[in-house]
Amino acid sequence: MLLTIDSSAGASLALTRGETVLAAWHTEETTSHAEVLAPALHTMLSENSVTGGDLDAIAVGAGPGPFTGLRVGLALAHSLAEAWRLPLHGLCSLDALALRAVDAGIEGEFLAATDARRREVYWASYRNDDGDAQLVSGPHVGPPAECPALPAVGAGAGPYPDQLRPAALAGQEPEAWTPHAAELGRLAHGALAGELTGVLCEPRPLYLRESDAKVPRQMRQGAS
Amino acid sequence: MSDEPLVLGIETSCDETGIGLVRGRRLLAHEVASSVEEHVRFGGVIPEIAARAHLEAFTPTLRRALETAGVELDEVDAIAVTAGPGLAGALMVGLSAAKGLALATGTPLYGINHLVAHVAVGLLDKDGEQAPTGAGGTTHGAAGTAAAAHATGALLVSGGHTEMLRIGSITEDVQLLGSTIDDAAGEAYDKVARLLGLGYPGGPKIDAAAADGDPQAFRFPRGLTMPKFEGTEENPGKHRHNWSFSGLKTAVARAVEQFEQAGRPVPTADIAASFQEAVVDVLTSKTVRACREHGITSLLLGGGVAANSRLRELLAQRCEQAGVELTVPPISLCTDNGAMVAALGAQLVAAGVQPSSWEIPADSGLPVSRISL
Numbered sequence: 231m232l233l234t235i236d237s238s239a240g241a242s243l244a245l246t247r248g249e250t251v252l253a254a255w256h257t258e259e260t261t262s263h264a265e266v267l268a269p270a271l272h273t274m275l276s277e278n279s280v281t282g283g284d285l286d287a288i289a290v291g292a293g294p295g296p297f298t299g300l301r302v303g304l305a306l307a308h309s310l311a312e313a314w315r316l317p318l319h320g321l322c323s324l325d326a327l328a329l330r331a332v333d334a335g336i337e338g339e340f341l342a343a344t345d346a347r348r349r350e351v352y353w354a355s356y357r358n359d360d361g362d363a364q365l366v367s368g369p370h371v372g373p374p375a376e377c378p379a380l381p382a383v384g385a386g387a388g389p390y391p392d393q394l395r396p397a398a399l400a401g402q403e404p405e406a407w408t409p410h411a412a413e414l415g416r417l418a419h420g421a422l423a424g425e426l427t428g429v430l431c432e433p434r435p436l437y438l439r440e441s442d443a444k445v446p447r448q449m450r451q452g453a454s
Numbered sequence: 455m456s457d458e459p460l461v462l463g464i465e466t467s468c469d470e471t472g473i474g475l476v477r478g479r480r481l482l483a484h485e486v487a488s489s490v491e492e493h494v495r496f497g498g499v500i501p502e503i504a505a506r507a508h509l510e511a512f513t514p515t516l517r518r519a520l521e522t523a524g525v526e527l528d529e530v531d532a533i534a535v536t537a538g539p540g541l542a543g544a545l546m547v548g549l550s551a552a553k554g555l556a557l558a559t560g561t562p563l564y565g566i567n568h569l570v571a572h573v574a575v576g577l578l579d580k581d582g583e584q585a586p587t588g589a590g591g592t593t594h595g596a597a598g599t600a601a602a603a604h605a606t607g608a609l610l611v612s613g614g615h616t617e618m619l620r621i622g623s624i625t626e627d628v629q630l631l632g633s634t635i636d637d638a639a640g641e642a643y644d645k646v647a648r649l650l651g652l653g654y655p656g657g658p659k660i661d662a663a664a665a666d667g668d669p670q671a672f673r674f675p676r677g678l679t680m681p682k683f684e685g686t687e688e689n690p691g692k693h694r695h696n697w698s699f700s701g702l703k704t705a706v707a708r709a710v711e712q713f714e715q716a717g718r719p720v721p722t723a724d725i726a727a728s729f730q731e732a733v734v735d736v737l738t739s740k741t742v743r744a745c746r747e748h749g750i751t752s753l754l755l756g757g758g759v760a761a762n763s764r765l766r767e768l769l770a771q772r773c774e775q776a777g778v779e780l781t782v783p784p785i786s787l788c789t790d791n792g793a794m795v796a797a798l799g800a801q802l803v804a805a806g807v808q809p810s811s812w813e814i815p816a817d818s819g820l821p822v823s824r825i826s827l
């Protein structure tokens with residue numbers, strides 16, 4: 231059984247066994263991860279009578295995503311893995327969107343994009359390879375106008391209809407999608423079972439951007 | 455367990471990742487990973503850099519602390535973590551990690567106040583002392599618990615804060631007597647060190663430069679000391695126990711400019727010594743007066759600026775004159791660390807205070823009267 235945590239856009243949790251999702255929780259809220267994630271986890275574990283001893287590993291979305299929220303999920307995952315002495319695996323959070331797109335029947339190459347704020351998106355391009363989402367390029371961060379001209383899935387596409395064309399998927403609104411831990415959990419299972427390669431990464435944040443530190447004015451001028 | 459709880463403390467409010475383990479009043483281990491080097495080129499703490507460093511350092515620091523203490527995580531009775539005040543993004547790393555540890559080990563979580571934790575260091579057994587046996591734990595150190603007949607005080611001075619506290623009981627009665635209304639004292643040191651080209655962090659640099667200077671060479675302003683701000687003991691002004699360091703910084707800048715414009719060498723040592731004297735004079739005089747006016751007979755000095763030689767000297771001198779007993783913890787426990795968080799956590803556990811809920815937020819502006827969340 232895997233516990234998966236993602237806080238790259240909204241926040242989500244999942245308990246999975248193999249391909250089966252046993253329990254899942256998510257919020258679209260982006261600014262309250264530090265408050266809501268731990269209580270939701272506590273509830274999920276107790277409702278399903280799951281403790282650390284029932285788990286084989288923990289998986290965590292490594293982003294990319296807004297830094298502060300992203301770190302909340304990673305810090306939680308690290309401390310759980312440490313206390314329960316479980317292996318901890320990272321995954322690129324955009325892979326969740328790619329898996330959802332392939333499940334929804336997307337064809338050929340496509341983009342998965344999430345909101346990176348400052349009029350930019352986090353994105354990666356994938357190809358539907360016989361039902362598996364194969365990463366072509368990414369993850370990257372940049373203005374939507376610089377992304378390859380491919381059909382896009384993910385909430386990064388929503389605000390930029392002129393630059394990012396949402397993929398046409400019957401009955402779906404892919405421009406509203408955010409990554410979910412349930413999909414990352416399924417991918418982690420596939421990787422741990424040896425069926426998927428190139429999916430797992432270090433459980434460390436994929437920031438993609440330097441910290442926005444500036445040398446203060448006084449430092450540069452030598453006086454204020 | 456109720457008497458001698460084993461508490462793990464986590465501190466990530468600024469640029470130190472601190473993990474400490476305390477059993478009752480006994481310090482078992484405290485490990486600190488600092489990101490100070492990464493902030494040097496910016497001349498101050500950059501919140502995003504600090505938060506990144508906390509996440510990187512958390513697990514290795516935790517492991518070192520457990521190993522030093524010779525305990526396992528599942529032996530811990532409670533997890534205490536700094537919930538505020540501090541840098542929000544930095545606090546959230548420690549808070550989230552603490553929630554994970556508490557959840558995984560099934561132990562209560564205490565989100566605690568960073569400033570009060572600085573004071574709790576005074577409750578730890580002094581080096582080499584054994585845990586007090588049968589003493590009831592009421593008369594130890596600078597900040598006794600509820601049974602203490604007199605109030606104790608704390609002066610906390612660092613790059614992030616400058617506060618004077620009155621502590622009736624460390625678990626239920628802490629009051630802010632005064633604080634800076636602009637820059638923290640340590641921040642003023644950083645800014646002036648920058649003006650003088652001495653580097654970062656400013657405290658030790660200025661302290662060293664001041665050693666060869668004349669503290670009377672320049673008469674720099676003592677902020678908020680005019681009668682309209684201070685009032686009288688019977689009729690105190692709004693800023694009687696408050697500080698301000700921004701005017702002092704401006705005065706130093708002006709002095710430096712005058713030398714530069716005249717094409718004369720800047721007397722760095724004299725300016726550093728005079729600046730330091732101004733800071734330390736106003737810090738200590740207001741502190742000792744606040745002690746007198748609030749019946750405080752023992753005072754604890756905390757925060758990174760406690761390392762400053764002149765502050766320690768003048769505060770010791772003025773406390774002695776006023777009959778106030780001064781405690782200065784070892785410097786490694788004055789700067790931000792996890793042991794102070796664990797020490798406060800142990801007091802809260804022993805006092806039967808309710809643990810925090812899983813929902814508690816990081817509160818960057820947590821008032822000092824809220825000892826735990």
Ligand SMILES: [Zn+2]
Nearest residue numbers: 568612757790
């Ligand atoms: Zn502090």
